[in-house]
Amino acid sequence: MEYVKIEGQFPKFSHCAVTLGKFDGIHRGHRKLIQTILNRKKEYGELAVVMAFVSDRQTLLTSEERRILLEKMGVDILLECPLNDQIKHMKADVFIRQILKGDLQASCVVVGEDFRFGHERKGSPELLEKYGEKYDYETIVIAKEMEGNRKISSTYIREELKKGNMEKIADLLGSPFFTAGVIEHGRGMGHRDFFPTANIIPPKSKLMPPNGVYVTVSHLEDGDYPGITNVGYKPTVGENFLGVETNLFDCDLDLYGQKCRVDFYKYIRPEQKFTSFEALKAQIRRDIESGKNWFQEEKELVKTLSFGKK
Numbered sequence: 001m002e003y004v005k006i007e008g009q010f011p012k013f014s015h016c017a018v019t020l021g022k023f024d025g026i027h028r029g030h031r032k033l034i035q036t037i038l039n040r041k042k043e044y045g046e047l048a049v050v051m052a053f054v055s056d057r058q059t060l061l062t063s064e065e066r067r068i069l070l071e072k073m074g075v076d077i078l079l080e081c082p083l084n085d086q087i088k089h090m091k092a093d094v095f096i097r098q099i100l101k102g103d104l105q106a107s108c109v110v111v112g113e114d115f116r117f118g119h120e121r122k123g124s125p126e127l128l129e130k131y132g133e134k135y136d137y138e139t140i141v142i143a144k145e146m147e148g149n150r151k152i153s154s155t156y157i158r159e160e161l162k163k164g165n166m167e168k169i170a171d172l173l174g175s176p177f178f179t180a181g182v183i184e185h186g187r188g189m190g191h192r193d194f195f196p197t198a199n200i201i202p203p204k205s206k207l208m209p210p211n212g213v214y215v216t217v218s219h220l221e222d223g224d225y226p227g228i229t230n231v232g233y234k235p236t237v238g239e240n241f242l243g244v245e246t247n248l249f250d251c252d253l254d255l256y257g258q259k260c261r262v263d264f265y266k267y268i269r270p271e272q273k274f275t276s277f278e279a280l281k282a283q284i285r286r287d288i289e290s291g292k293n294w295f296q297e298e299k300e301l302v303k304t305l306s307f308g309k310k
């Protein structure tokens, strides 16, 4: 997949199916749009292009995580376009003429039914359809993917993330919430005095669930491991950065420097400040027990995952 960060000019393409939006999280609604451009690629040989508008706010997916996901899905080109004043204030018809038609030479544009863009948010699926006749591209408008009577959106997922409702999020995304990074050295106390753990430090731009303990699956280069993860600042020892620290069940490998993706399945408890290491250690032992029980109970889910060495 080609990744282009727009810093001024847009690149020139031709014969492409473009989908437009913020695409944070890549939820079930987004997947419908992406599947549509992939179908067009198969059927008409169009380049599958995702144009993602990005702002400075914290996001469910880092830029790199989104890149990895879209590449895996089979997207040809990801255009990351900053949602700056120039783009926000560009008149919708100018955006269509200069960028969609002039630069990308889109033959197909795919958006959700409530997609809005351009100055005063006057750009709409109807406007795209109207200009499509003039500029010779097809517009495909996708009905909103719903969860009950609520539209699935990144906003909805952000709300659930604040509550630590990981099961609901997995349902809305179509796969678990995750954070990806490289395993770093902790203070080494885990190995000496507690339990061995794998630490990753998510960037500040990444939205995380509440500080606390979660049932997780870590996907490593060596294999996939169930485990239990603490998200937070370890108040008992006092850390000055937010860490994601996982005790992998049945894994005694040296993992430092490995790439890792931690999938979050269930929230267990909030992070706490303990009065002694012994009390913390006893609690972590109970957490590990809860985690193992959860995997026992979720046999159906476990069947779809293959644990252990690859």
Ligand SMILES: Cc1cc2nc3c(=O)[nH]c(=O)nc-3n(C[C@H](O)[C@H](O)[C@H](O)COP(=O)(O)O)c2cc1C
Binding pocket: 186, 187, 188, 189, 190, 191, 194, 195, 197, 213, 228, 229, 230, 233, 234, 235, 236, 237, 238, 245, 246, 247, 270, 271, 272, 273, 274, 280, 284, 287, 288
């Ligand atoms: C499952 C689990 C739960 C944890 N819960 C807490 C907690 O509630 N409070 C806390 O201060 N630290 C918690 N920790 C972090 C420990 O303080 C940490 O593992 C220990 O200080 C070792 O850190 P190090 O690897 O950086 O040396 C937890 C760690 C794990 C793996």
Ligand SMILES: Nc1ncnc2c1ncn2[C@@H]1O[C@H](COP(=O)(O)OP(=O)(O)OP(=O)(O)O)[C@@H](O)[C@H]1O
Binding pocket: 020, 021, 022, 023, 024, 028, 029, 030, 032, 033, 110, 111, 112, 113, 114, 115, 142, 143, 144, 145, 146, 151, 152, 153, 154, 155, 156
């Ligand atoms: N539930 C959905 N079903 C179908 N299409 C969707 C759905 N949600 C968003 N889309 C479409 O996907 C594209 C990207 O959506 P975008 O990420 O901008 O919106 P969102 O998920 O509703 O996020 P937010 O809540 O931040 O506004 C847009 O074309 C949008 O209309």
